[in-house]
Amino acid sequence: MSNHPGVCNYCGTGCGHLLKVEGGAVRGVFPSPEHPVGKGRLCVRGWHIHELLTNGDRIARPLLREAGRTREVGWDEALASVAGRLADYIGDQIGFWASPRASNEDTYALVRLARAVFRCPNIGLLSDAGHQASARVLLDGAGWPAMTGALADIRPADFILVVGTDLSKQNPIIASEIHFAARGGTHVLVLSSRTTQMARLATTHLRPKPGSLATVLKAMARILIDENRQDADFIARYGRGFDAFRMSLAGFDLAAVEAQTGLSLESLRDATRRLAAARRALAFTAAGVAGPDRDTAALLFDLFLAAGKIGREGCGVNPVTGISNMLGASDMGAVPDMLPGARRLPDEGAAAELGAAWKSGLDARPGRRIDDLLRDEGSGLKALVVVDHDDEINLEADAVRNLDYVVYLGAYANPFAGLAHAVLPTTSYGEGDGTYTSAERRIQLNRRKTEPLAEARPAWRVFADLAAKRGQDWGYRAASEVFADIARTVPSYSAVTYDKLDRNFGGLQWPCDAARPQGTPRLLAEDAGRMTFVPFAAESGRPGLSDDFPMALVAGTSTYYWHQNNIMRKTFIPRREYNALLLLYPQGLVEIHPDDAARLGLRDKRPARIVSAKGSMTVAARVTDDVRPGMAYAPYFIGAMIPGFLKPHAVDIERGEDAAIPVRIEKV
Numbered sequence: 001m002s003n004h005p006g007v008c009n010y011c012g013t014g015c016g017h018l019l020k021v022e023g024g025a026v027r028g029v030f031p032s033p034e035h036p037v038g039k040g041r042l043c044v045r046g047w048h049i050h051e052l053l054t055n056g057d058r059i060a061r062p063l064l065r066e067a068g069r070t071r072e073v074g075w076d077e078a079l080a081s082v083a084g085r086l087a088d089y090i091g092d093q094i095g096f097w098a099s100p101r102a103s104n105e106d107t108y109a110l111v112r113l114a115r116a117v118f119r120c121p122n123i124g125l126l127s128d129a130g131h132q133a134s135a136r137v138l139l140d141g142a143g144w145p146a147m148t149g150a151l152a153d154i155r156p157a158d159f160i161l162v163v164g165t166d167l168s169k170q171n172p173i174i175a176s177e178i179h180f181a182a183r184g185g186t187h188v189l190v191l192s193s194r195t196t197q198m199a200r201l202a203t204t205h206l207r208p209k210p211g212s213l214a215t216v217l218k219a220m221a222r223i224l225i226d227e228n229r230q231d232a233d234f235i236a237r238y239g240r241g242f243d244a245f246r247m248s249l250a251g252f253d254l255a256a257v258e259a260q261t262g263l264s265l266e267s268l269r270d271a272t273r274r275l276a277a278a279r280r281a282l283a284f285t286a287a288g289v290a291g292p293d294r295d296t297a298a299l300l301f302d303l304f305l306a307a308g309k310i311g312r313e314g315c316g317v318n319p320v321t322g323i324s325n326m327l328g329a330s331d332m333g334a335v336p337d338m339l340p341g342a343r344r345l346p347d348e349g350a351a352a353e354l355g356a357a358w359k360s361g362l363d364a365r366p367g368r369r370i371d372d373l374l375r376d377e378g379s380g381l382k383a384l385v386v387v388d389h390d391d392e393i394n395l396e397a398d399a400v401r402n403l404d405y406v407v408y409l410g411a412y413a414n415p416f417a418g419l420a421h422a423v424l425p426t427t428s429y430g431e432g433d434g435t436y437t438s439a440e441r442r443i444q445l446n447r448r449k450t451e452p453l454a455e456a457r458p459a460w461r462v463f464a465d466l467a468a469k470r471g472q473d474w475g476y477r478a479a480s481e482v483f484a485d486i487a488r489t490v491p492s493y494s495a496v497t498y499d500k501l502d503r504n505f506g507g508l509q510w511p512c513d514a515a516r517p518q519g520t521p522r523l524l525a526e527d528a529g530r531m532t533f534v535p536f537a538a539e540s541g542r543p544g545l546s547d548d549f550p551m552a553l554v555a556g557t558s559t560y561y562w563h564q565n566n567i568m569r570k571t572f573i574p575r576r577e578y579n580a581l582l583l584l585y586p587q588g589l590v591e592i593h594p595d596d597a598a599r600l601g602l603r604d605k606r607p608a609r610i611v612s613a614k615g616s617m618t619v620a621a622r623v624t625d626d627v628r629p630g631m632a633y634a635p636y637f638i639g640a641m642i643p644g645f646l647k648p649h650a651v652d653i654e655r656g657e658d659a660a661i662p663v664r665i666e667k668v
Helices: 044-055 075-086 104-116 131-142 172-181 213-227 232-239 242-248 255-263 264-275 293-304 326-331 346-357 370-375 391-401 415-419 459-469 479-489 497-501 572-584 594-600 640-656
Strands: 003-005 014-024 026-032 063-066 069-072 094-098 123-125 157-165 186-191 204-206 281-288 317-321 383-387 405-410 423-426 434-438 442-446 552-555 589-592 607-612 615-623 631-635 661-667
Touching: 003 442, 014 044, 014 094, 026 044, 044 123, 063 075, 063 131, 069 415, 075 383, 075 423, 094 104, 094 370, 104 123, 104 326, 104 346, 104 383, 104 434, 104 459, 131 293, 131 326, 157 172, 157 264, 186 264, 204 264, 204 370, 213 255, 213 264, 213 293, 242 346, 255 264, 281 293, 293 317, 326 434, 346 479, 370 391, 383 640, 391 415, 391 594, 405 415, 442 497, 442 552, 479 497, 552 640, 589 594, 594 615, 594 661, 607 640, 615 640
Parallel strands: 094 123, 094 383, 157 186, 157 281, 186 204, 281 317, 383 405, 405 423, 552 631, 589 615
Antiparallel strands: 003 014, 014 026, 063 069, 063 423, 434 442, 552 661, 589 631, 607 615, 607 661
8 A cells, every 4th residue: 555645626725645655546535744835634524535436436538428338449439530520610509518527738728729739718617607807807906816915824713704605615724724813812803694603704704685795895995994994105115096996986975885885884893903903914705606796896906005914924815725726726817818827809819929928829719608609609619528527517508508519538438528529538536647726826736646547547648639630739748748848838837847836736726836936825915016906896786676686695615515516426525425414405405584484474494485476486485584684595506406496596505605685585
């Protein structure tokens, strides 16, 4: 038996583990005590990753479906068929949907295949709702689209603000660090409309009305300036656009805040004063469905910039990705309007540079998100390439069925693969070399632990083989060669190599370049230069409640329904916990306050109908004071809930957990 170090492939925290390998198979897992992130800890998901790696429900050989019949084929036939069929479509008629769980090498090769071989700009990232909102605000404001602080700064912090998410469920190890900080005297303030586990561990929990987080942050910014608590010296030296930011708050009516948010002005004054007085202050938000919309993300960034709490050691605004390589996939260019390295299109210089590196022309137009194309009947989308998947794809299952041609690449069998005309088996996380970039910008190398199953191949190799079928020989023979290409074309990765990652247990944090060859733990203002206050909408969005729809419904995640997807269903313990709750709520649930339940005549576990202007669904009531009166909360973990009710509200849901849908709730 031998123990092999690696990085957990579930959430974006980036914890290190050791996998026990015996007889050519993974037999167990335990945390790495020396890893700088996990520090000898794993969450319930990480403790059971070996169950995923030993799961026998795998796709072993390439499959082609023709005339309603599916047959196993060899790789040569499969690749020739896929390359030939995709070549029948002009660039805008194809979409490429990347996976936030795939390695950087896999996603980079997919982006190269899309832009340079099939000349397609339509490249999306499954489960990217919420991530791009925060990333783009940080790119516009600070120059890099990720955490500006460091996880190592949590325990020494004086003040921590957690906005709108339950990190204890999404990223438990980060939440554990925040809990350690609170026990050590850090003032932890949680802003969330629900009483979450994160809120229970906080020093202070403020419960604004659903849909009012942006208003809360705007009020704090106005208070900061009215009381002259902004860091004037820091702003003068490093800020840009402060006068415009101050003017955008001039017409904001503080007197109306209590009615709009349900919070007292005094509680917001106290929070603002604590932020301003703190020497070390951090903010945390989530990505995905629990993350903020763009305006909320912009207001949070601007508030911390005005307080001088960005660009200093111990400070920063930190969006936390929910899936292991969400940030890395974005870095690789799995975004319709960016090239690898977060270079926003149109950018003729970046496109020319990338084309020269790839020795080919490329489509450097801004593309469209895949889910937008699927929802737009006039988009002209006819073919789709999907890598892995999460349940978000169920929102668009009907549209996928209507496409001419679908290719699926994945390691594990699942119902979605049945929609594909070609299924190409890829190696699992433990069967190949690859790098993964955590939310903290930490690039880590995961080495192969076991041999690939049957005929499974690394996804980067499949994409290189498809390119070769279309006349482009990329020359990739190993994952390290793909990464060397990444280092040549992604500036923030330019000083990273496999050899260096092998020597640096715990990885390297980008930007890692010639000026910073050992990486960059946090953004410092003297390195970043001028930072810009990011504009936001003049009016904060609020749910349009009415007599017909008097309650605000929030859709989000819950305990073990974290990314209830093809991967989580392969692990026994999380699946057991999921199934246990389904015994109580087999058709899903809606949380309502006891006062609302009494008024509506609803009882716990009894059916309730949720009605909006766009549809309805029947689920069980869960009566709890975790939600505010007048609020309802529906974790969207039941498949039938998605097409039946949540799909018409997809745009609202993607605005983040603070987006509230006006509904009424009826007793069934």
